[in-house]
Amino acid sequence: TIMFSIGGATYTEGGFSEPDAINSASTIWQTFGPSNPEPWHRSFADAVINGFNFNSEFPATNMPAFGNRPRKLMNGQQDRAFSLTAAPPYSFPDNNVGNVLKNVQLDVIFVQFHNNPQYGLDAFTYGAPTGFKFDQWDQQAREESVSKNFKMMVDAPGSQDVAPSSGYVDAGQLGQIVEYSKRFSSMGGVMA
Structure with missing residues (x-):
C-alpha cells in the first residue's frame, strides 16, 4: 500500500482558499491517482497510489474541502479501492486534523x-x-x-x-x- 501523506512536522503552509484546496487535491489526484487519457505530467508514470493520509501538525484552512475532493474521485472508481486516512496526535479533536475528522469520510x-x-x-x-x-x-x-x-x-x-x-x-x-x-x-x- 502506498499512501500520499500530506503535512507532517515540517509542513507550515497554512492552507488554501476553498477553490485552491479543491484544485490542489484534483492536481494531486491527476498526478498520482489513476491515469487518464488527458495529457498530464505524472511523477511515477503509470504507478498509482492507494490513497491519501492527512498528517497536519500545523493549522491549515479548508482541509475538509481538500479531503472531500479525493473522496469524491475515489468513490467514482470501480476497478480499484482507495483509502483516505488521518494521523492525528493524541488529543481529540486535534486542532489541526480535527476538521478533517469531523467533515471527511475517513x-x-x-x-x-x-x-x-x-x-x-x-x-x-x-x-x-x-x-x-x-x-x-x-x-x-x-x-x-x-x-x-x-x-x-x-x-x-x-x-x-x-x-x-x-x-x-x-x-x-x-x-x-x-x-x-x-x-x-x-x-x-x-x-x-
Whole structure:
C-alpha cells in the first residue's frame, strides 16, 4: 500500500482558499491517482497510489474541502479501492486534523500515541485506569466523525530514537496494549 501523506512536522503552509484546496487535491489526484487519457505530467508514470493520509501538525484552512475532493474521485472508481486516512496526535479533536475528522469520510485513523508523556503508550497499565485512552478515541471518533465504519490503528514508534520524549514500549507491553484495544470494534491494528 502506498499512501500520499500530506503535512507532517515540517509542513507550515497554512492552507488554501476553498477553490485552491479543491484544485490542489484534483492536481494531486491527476498526478498520482489513476491515469487518464488527458495529457498530464505524472511523477511515477503509470504507478498509482492507494490513497491519501492527512498528517497536519500545523493549522491549515479548508482541509475538509481538500479531503472531500479525493473522496469524491475515489468513490467514482470501480476497478480499484482507495483509502483516505488521518494521523492525528493524541488529543481529540486535534486542532489541526480535527476538521478533517469531523467533515471527511475517513477509512483509517492512525492515532499517534507517542510524544505525549501523559497519554502515550508508555502510560498504559494493564487492568488499571490508564493514560492510554484508546477507549476515549473510539467513543469520540464514533460520536464526532462523519466516518462510521473507520478503523483505528495504534501508531507505535519502532524505537526510542523515533519518539524520544515518550511513547516507546517494548514488544511485551505493546502486546498487552493490542490485547486491550482488540475489545473495540474500531481496532484495526498497529503501525510502527
